[in-house]
Structure formats: structure tokens, C-alpha cells
Amino acid sequence: MPRGSLENHLFRKGSLPLPWSIRMKIALGAAKGLAFLHEEAERPVIYRDFKTSNILLDADYNAKLSDFGLAKDGPEGDKTHVSTRVMGTYGYAAPEYVMTGHLTSKSDVYSFGVVLLEMLTGRRSMDKNRPNGEHNLVEWARPHLGDKRRFFRILDPRLEGHFSIKGALKAAQLAAQCLSRDPKARPRMSEVVETLKPLPNLNDMASSSYYFQTMQSDRSRSSNITAKNGIRVQAGFVTRNGQPMRNLSSLNGPQASPFHQHPPSPKPKAKEP
Ligand SMILES: Nc1ncnc2c1ncn2[C@@H]1O[C@H](COP(=O)(O)OP(=O)(O)OP(=O)(O)O)[C@@H](O)[C@H]1O
Ligand SMILES: [Mg+2]
Numbered sequence: 001m002p003r004g005s006l007e008n009h010l011f012r013k014g015s016l017p018l019p020w021s022i023r024m025k026i027a028l029g030a031a032k033g034l035a036f037l038h039e040e041a042e043r044p045v046i047y048r049d050f051k052t053s054n055i056l057l058d059a060d061y062n063a064k065l066s067d068f069g070l071a072k073d074g075p076e077g078d079k080t081h082v083s084t085r086v087m088g089t090y091g092y093a094a095p096e097y098v099m100t101g102h103l104t105s106k107s108d109v110y111s112f113g114v115v116l117l118e119m120l121t122g123r124r125s126m127d128k129n130r131p132n133g134e135h136n137l138v139e140w141a142r143p144h145l146g147d148k149r150r151f152f153r154i155l156d157p158r159l160e161g162h163f164s165i166k167g168a169l170k171a172a173q174l175a176a177q178c179l180s181r182d183p184k185a186r187p188r189m190s191e192v193v194e195t196l197k198p199l200p201n202l203n204d205m206a207s208s209s210y211y212f213q214t215m216q217s218d219r220s221r222s223s224n225i226t227a228k229n230g231i232r233v234q235a236g237f238v239t240r241n242g243q244p245m246r247n248l249s250s251l252n253g254p255q256a257s258p259f260h261q262h263p264p265s266p267k268p269k270a271k272e273p
Pocket of ligand 2: 053066
């Protein structure tokens with residue numbers, strides 16, 4: 001496929017950050033693929049290896065699922081699950097599947113939640129190079145998903161504020177539902193598709209929101225103290241792996257960012273985004 005895998009776009013060194021609306025388009029396209037397999041195919045199929053390296057992209061960033069090597073016919077008749085030897089990729093597999101080997105389409109929904117979280121945070125599902133407590137993306141991110149302010153802190157800093165506030169909150173809520181520990185509490189993929197449909201077209205960008213910019217400048221002020229890992233950072237920078245990085249609020253001109261810069265709105269339109 002001309003644009004390779006989502007994994008390369010999100011994580012390969014030197015790749016330009018994927019813009020927000022493209023991330024949402026890819027999430028929607030991949031969700032449609034799983035919804036088709038689960039709910040529209042003649043015989044339901046559980047994909048079982050949903051992850052960023054198996055999401056391939058055409059020239060227009062339409063997502064295609066690859067590698068059906070692990071796909072499994074879904075349960076037949078009144079059976080609720082298929083029993084299998086646990087296979088798939090660590091960091092993406094649903095906890096109940098890992099523990100019991102019982103496979104349902106809700107295992108794919110969990111993996112979808114992991115990929116959505118990778119797209120939102122720019123972090124890999126498993127990353128041993130991060131500090132202790134941050135190796136497993138889901139465990140690290142879960143407590144941040146329910147709270148607006150805490151969630152904005154874990155959004156991919158490479159977006160530099162170029163994301164829809166409404167869209168990001170909706171996507172965070174959706175990721176939390178997909179990652180529910182109880183498989184029955186996870187949505188069906190057709191519901192995921194419906195939730196994602198409007199997201200690529202939302203334009204309430206955080207970079208032009210007074211509320212968001214105020215929050216960011218508060219953060220950069222408070223980050224001008226010794227960071228957790230003992231490295232001192234300047235105002236306007238946050239650390240990642242000990243490396244200083246540009247803060248979301250630093251609008252440094254076109255050559256510093258691949259994104260078009262929008263001037264901030266002069267006044268808040270509303271108290272909350
Ligand atoms: N048709 C294709 N077009 C572009 N890139 C592809 C294509 N098929 C595979 N790739 C990329 O090549 C690399 C290797 O793919 P491969 O499927 O062998 O391994 P993987 O996806 O990392 O793991 P798994 O074996 O579990 O699927 C991945 O980065 C994948 O995204
Ligand atoms: Mg693959």
C-alpha cells in the first residue's frame with residue numbers, strides 16, 4: 001500500500017506527525033473494516049490481530065486491514081465465544097482473552113481501543129523504554145481518560161494543539177468504553193463507527209481556543225520546575241524520555257511545525273470547550 005502502515009506514520013523516527021483529522025479518518029476506516037467482519041460478513045469473523053502495523057494506508061489514507069492469518073470464524077448458533085490458544089500481540093489483546101482463551105468480537109473491540117489510544121497519545125501500546133509505570137499504555141492512560149484536563153495532558157504533544165477539542169473528548173470517551181474490563185460493556189464496532197463518523201470533520205481546534213491556551217500556559221509555568229526524572233526544563237517545554245520537547249502552546253512559526261498555524265481567538269467564546 002502506497003503509504004505503508006499506521007505504525008510507521010505514528011512511530012517511525014523522522015516521520016511527520018499525522019494531522020488530527022487524518023488520524024480520525026484512519027480510526028473510522030479501520031473501525032468500518034472491523035464492523036464489516038463482525039456484523040456484515042456472511043459468516044462473522046473475529047480479526048484477532050488488530051494493531052497499527054496491520055492497518056495499511058492507501059494514497060488518501062483510507063485504512064485497509066492486512067494479515068488475516070489469525071482471523072477466526074466467530075461463534076456459531078447460540079455459542080457466546082470461541083475457545084482458542086491465545087494468540088495475537090501482547091499489549092493489544094483483551095485481558096479476558098489472555099486469561100481464559102475465550103475469544104469474542106469484543107476482544108477486537110478492546111484492541112481497537114488500544115490502537116485509538118495510540119493514535120491519541122502518540123505512544124506505543126507497549127514501550128519498555130519509558131519510565132516504570134508507563135510501559136503499558138492502557139494501564140498508564142486509563143486514569144486520565146475520564147477527566148478532561150488530565151486527558152489533554154496525555155494527548156500526543158506532536159499535535160501541538162492542532163486537534164478538535166470536542167473530537168478529542170469524544171475519542172477519549174470512546175477509547176475508555178472500548179477498553180472496559182467487562183467485555184459486555186464495550187460497544188459493538190457499528191456503534192464505534194457511528195461515534196467516529198463526525199470526528200474527522202470537526203474544526204474546533206484547541207490551538208485557537210482561549211480556554212486551551214490558558215490551560216497550556218498554566219502548565220508550562222508549572223513545568224518550569226524540576227521534572228520527575230530530575231531533569232530541569234525551561235518554561236514552554238515538556239519532557240518526554242528526558243528529551244525537552246516543544247510545548248503545545250509554543251507557536252513558533254511555520255518552519256517549526258508542519259501544521260498551519262491559526263491565530264488564537266481573542267476572547268473565550270464559552271467558559272468550557
Ligand atoms: N502491502 C503492504 N504495503 C505496505 N506495507 C506493508 C504491506 N504489508 C506489510 N507491510 C508492512 O511491513 C511490515 C511487516 O509486516 P508484517 O505483517 O510481516 O509484520 P507485523 O505487521 O509487524 O506483525 P504481524 O506478523 O503480527 O502481522 C509492517 O510494518 C507492515 O505494516
Ligand atoms: Mg502484519
